[in-house]
Amino acid sequence: MNQENRSNQKLEFRNMDQDTIILGVIGADCHSVGNKILELFFTAEGFKVLNLGVMVSQQEFINAAIETNAKAIFVSSLYGHGDIDCQGFRDLCLEKVLDRILLYVGGNLVVGKTPFEIVEEKFKKMGFDRVFPQTST
Numbered sequence: 548m549n550q551e552n553r554s555n556q557k558l559e560f561r562n563m564d565q566d567t568i569i570l571g572v573i574g575a576d577c578h579s580v581g582n583k584i585l586e587l588f589f590t591a592e593g594f595k596v597l598n599l600g601v602m603v604s605q606q607e608f609i610n611a612a613i614e615t616n617a618k619a620i621f622v623s624s625l626y627g628h629g630d631i632d633c634q635g636f637r638d639l640c641l642e643k644v645l646d647r648i649l650l651y652v653g654g655n656l657v658v659g660k661t662p663f664e665i666v667e668e669k670f671k672k673m674g675f676d677r678v679f680p681q682t683s684t
């Protein structure tokens with residue numbers, strides 16, 4: 548399924564108690580505090596959460612999503628190499644027939660102080676459905 552077809556679909560959460568979210572910090576990134584907070588928040592909100600923790604590969608995210616029939620993958624990246632670690636993520640999802648999965652990414656996604664609009668555009672072009680800035684400084 549190509550990008551255009553995907554964006555025409557209604558991708559949204561419906562049954563919180565049935566929808567599984569995969570969480571994790573991608574690549575060689577070991578920042579764990581935000582990841583734990585996201586787990587606590589989404590669990591308290593009633594979602595089923597599978598938290599893969601830190602230093603998670605694209606393949607590990609995808610395997611977990613397939614095993615749990617997850618609705619969304621929430622990728623975190625804090626150490627500045629998110630744009631490298633996330634490259635090809637959407638393509639790999641499509642290759643593994645995860646064609647309806649929501650991909651969200653957040654954190655401190657690139658090195659330095661690039662305006663968020665530029666970062667957002669970059670990750671959207673990479674196939675992420677939503678991009679979130681770091682909320683703590």
Ligand code: B12
Binds near residue numbers: 580582584655
């Ligand atoms: C604590 C810390 C560390 C600790 C981590 C300990 C641990 N167990 O987590 C240690 C000392 C190990 C560390 C190491 C490094 N760090 Co550090 N670290 C920090 C620091 C001070 C705080 C991070 C934190 O815990 N924040 C609190 C949590 C609650 O916030 P958060 O992580 O941002 O997560 C929230 C949001 O971003 C958002 N969010 C995150 N992901 C997602 C995903 C989605 C889908 C959504 C919706 C929301 C969302 O929700 C979260 C919860 O509110 C930050 C500076 C800062 N102010 O952020 C630097 C910082 C992240 N580190 C940085 C760097 C460079 C490094 C190192 C590379 C340093 C080095 N040269 O070795 C290494 C990397 C090691 C590695 N392999 O990952 C830089 C990154 C710079 C960049 N991106 O351009 C920062 C920003 C410091 C700086 N100003 O330079 N670090």
